[in-house]
Amino acid sequence: PPKLPARLPQGAVLLLDLDGRLPNLALMKLSRCFKDQGRKVVLARHEAYVTGVESVYGSAVFSTPSTLNRLARLRKYYGDSLIAGGSGIDIKLRLPAAVESLPADYDLYPELGDRAIGFLTRGCPFHCPFCLVPIKEGNVRQVSDLDDLLMGRRRKLILLDDNILAHPKAKVFLEEMARRGLPVNFNQQLDLHLVDSEIARLLLRVQCSNVRFTRRVFHFALNDNRNLEELRGKYQMFGFTSRDNVEFVCMYGFNTTLAQDVERFRFLRSLPGAYV
Secondary structure, three states: OOOOOOEEEEEEEEEEEOOOOOOOHHHHHHHHHHHHOOOOEEEEEOOOOOEEEEEEEEEOOOOOHHHHHHHHHHHHHHHHHEEEEEOOOEOOOOOOHHHHOOOOOHHHOHHHOOEEEEOOEEOOOOOOOOOOHHHHOOOOEEOOOHHHHHOOOOOEEEEOOOOHHHOOOHHHHHHHHHHHOOEEEEOOOEEHHHOOHHHHHHHHHOEEEOOOOOOEOEEEEOOOOOOHHHHHHHHHOOOOOOOOOEEEEOOOOOOOOHHHHHHHHHHHHOOOOEEO
């Protein structure tokens, strides 16, 4: 966003994207709510100290020292005018249901272009010890559909689902994406443990892409060493070669030893097209 003036118009709402690398969906819904009320909305990244704002809303994805220090400075400046949420601050704080149901305000992040961003499903049935999703979101459930996310005019989709393959209708979702020829970035990765031959076939039909939609990329997660040879068989269902881009996001050193991590990384490097 352009540099903010020292003072904003009376009644303006300031939205602070405290640390995200992606557009913040919660702020986009808040922006839609306030604009529907006829109020001016201004977005700032990380920090902004201006006068004349009536309300300040901040959202953080990560609970890092830099984010928490930034938040402390903002609280000192804005006091009770600042309401802050997001997974990095308070996993229990929710948008009101009426705001959550609103379409996102894409004018807040014009750099998205023709890309949509959002959730088809939320939640995950597994309880990995490092993950806050089961606590924050609960079990997997559908919260939207493709028509609502694309709003009739967006041509690509950044999908934020926690574990879409765990939903009973996962194959229905993938079939619809493939039928529409919709380019999709599975931003939070896919669970290779849940792949079967039909899911592999459907994913190959979907235009799986990186977040900029400049190349074809498949995104998976692999955070432990369970059933590696079984996973090799699931991987082989795709028929990937060294010309493919298959990205694995891996946690290491949390509940695994260095030797286990090295074993897992060597396993992934043995798969055609895969990289960590």
